[in-house]
Amino acid sequence: MHTDIDEKTIARRLNAVGNESSEAPYDWTEFQRRRHRSMLTRTIERNRPVAIAASVLAAVLVTALPYIHSTREHEHAIAPPDTAPPVNANTGGEEERTRAIEGWLAGLPHDHAIVRVGAHAAVTGLQDQIAALDDLLSAERAAGAQPTRLDALERQRAQLVSSLAQVQYAEMLASATP
Amino acid sequence: MSRLVDIPIPEELIQRARDADAAAQAAIYRALGPAVFALIRRLVGNRAVAEDLFQDTMMALFQRLGDFRGEAPLGAWLRQIAVTRCLMYLRSPWHRARLHWEFGDDDPSLRAAMLPVTPATSADVVDVERALASLTSVGRAVVWLFEVEGYSHEEIARLFGRSVSFSKSQLARALARLRQGLAPQEGQEACTQI
Numbered sequence: 429m430h431t432d433i434d435e436k437t438i439a440r441r442l443n444a445v446g447n448e449s450s451e452a453p454y455d456w457t458e459f460q461r462r463r464h465r466s467m468l469t470r471t472i473e474r475n476r477p478v479a480i481a482a483s484v485l486a487a488v489l490v491t492a493l494p495y496i497h498s499t500r501e502h503e504h505a506i507a508p509p510d511t512a513p514p515v516n517a518n519t520g521g522e523e524e525r526t527r528a529i530e531g532w533l534a535g536l537p538h539d540h541a542i543v544r545v546g547a548h549a550a551v552t553g554l555q556d557q558i559a560a561l562d563d564l565l566s567a568e569r570a571a572g573a574q575p576t577r578l579d580a581l582e583r584q585r586a587q588l589v590s591s592l593a594q595v596q597y598a599e600m601l602a603s604a605t606p
Numbered sequence: 607m608s609r610l611v612d613i614p615i616p617e618e619l620i621q622r623a624r625d626a627d628a629a630a631q632a633a634i635y636r637a638l639g640p641a642v643f644a645l646i647r648r649l650v651g652n653r654a655v656a657e658d659l660f661q662d663t664m665m666a667l668f669q670r671l672g673d674f675r676g677e678a679p680l681g682a683w684l685r686q687i688a689v690t691r692c693l694m695y696l697r698s699p700w701h702r703a704r705l706h707w708e709f710g711d712d713d714p715s716l717r718a719a720m721l722p723v724t725p726a727t728s729a730d731v732v733d734v735e736r737a738l739a740s741l742t743s744v745g746r747a748v749v750w751l752f753e754v755e756g757y758s759h760e761e762i763a764r765l766f767g768r769s770v771s772f773s774k775s776q777l778a779r780a781l782a783r784l785r786q787g788l789a790p791q792e793g794q795e796a797c798t799q800i
Contacts (some may be wrong), residue, residue, distance in 0.1 A: 448644075
């Protein structure tokens with residue numbers, strides 16, 4: 429059983445508690461330390477989106493750099509000579525260039541992590557055309573075809589190989605990009 | 607301990623603190639810090655949460671000191687910052703989730719584990735601390751703001767974003783509970799007389 433007390437008494441007792449001595453939870457030095465840490469945390473939080481974007485960009489560059497480097501080396505290797513070569517030499521250069529591209533294509537991994545259906549169809553289509561052209565070239569050589577005819581076929585083959593390399597390179601970049 | 611609004615801070619000290627004088631800021635911290643922490647602790651109960659809110663409040667004080675126009679005592683201005691932060695915390699979903707997690711069905715006996723806010727210097731203080739700890743966090747905040755800090759029902763309602771009747775009903779319930787907790791029991795008196 430309780431004896432009732434009025435609101436003024438409660439208020440007086442609450443105020444008495446409010447006037448009790450108290451201390452700050454920590455001193456000025458500790459407050460300063462926490463303030464600096466908090467400001468640092470806020471700065472990091474504020475810059476987090478930029479940091480994430482920079483990390484993603486760095487990851488993409490690191491992933492793509494070997495491929496870009498490799499392609500540039502190949503481009504450098506198959507760059508046309510400064511002076512116009514004779515017809516026979518030009519044909520030889522075309523063959524060399526095609527062999528270089530084919531070597532690069534042969535060095536690619538057979539299975540990409542991600543292969544789009546359209547790109548896959550383009551690659552197989554080009555590969556079929558190159559194979560058909562190889563058969564035709566063999567048949568023409570066996571039949572003793574004229575060199576101009578053979579040169580035309582070689583140039584056509586070189587264009588197909590070049591197209592194949594471009595598609596494969598684009599596909600490789602796409603699969604390497606997160 | 608002086609009431610926060612009654613602690614005098616010289617204008618010259620405030621001006622130096624505005625100018626990022628570390629010694630002046632330290633002096634203000636030492637003068638106002640204890641009262642600020644006591645108020646925050648009284649409103650939110652939990653010591654760890656109170657420390658976070660205290661740090662936040664004191665940082666806001668030094669960051670926004672340039673906005674202080676001196677129309678009221680610095681303590682009153684700082685009290686408003688502290689109370690606003692405390693009530694934001696009490697209204698937050700995080701606080702409600704923590705209460706549910708810690709106290710489940712809101713058992714007052716469990717909530718009493720949060721005392722004491724101030725070191726007990728008398729049996730009466732212990733009784734009042736225990737009675738306060740038996741209140742809900744909102745009820746404790748309302749009764750403290752009204753009875754000790756001198757806020758009106760209109761001001762409390764505005765702070766909570768609620769109606770005046772909300773403040774009045776919370777106060778009435780809290781006072782009823784405090785009456786129950788603070789009233790001397792007849793059986794107890796008989797025992798102590800023997």
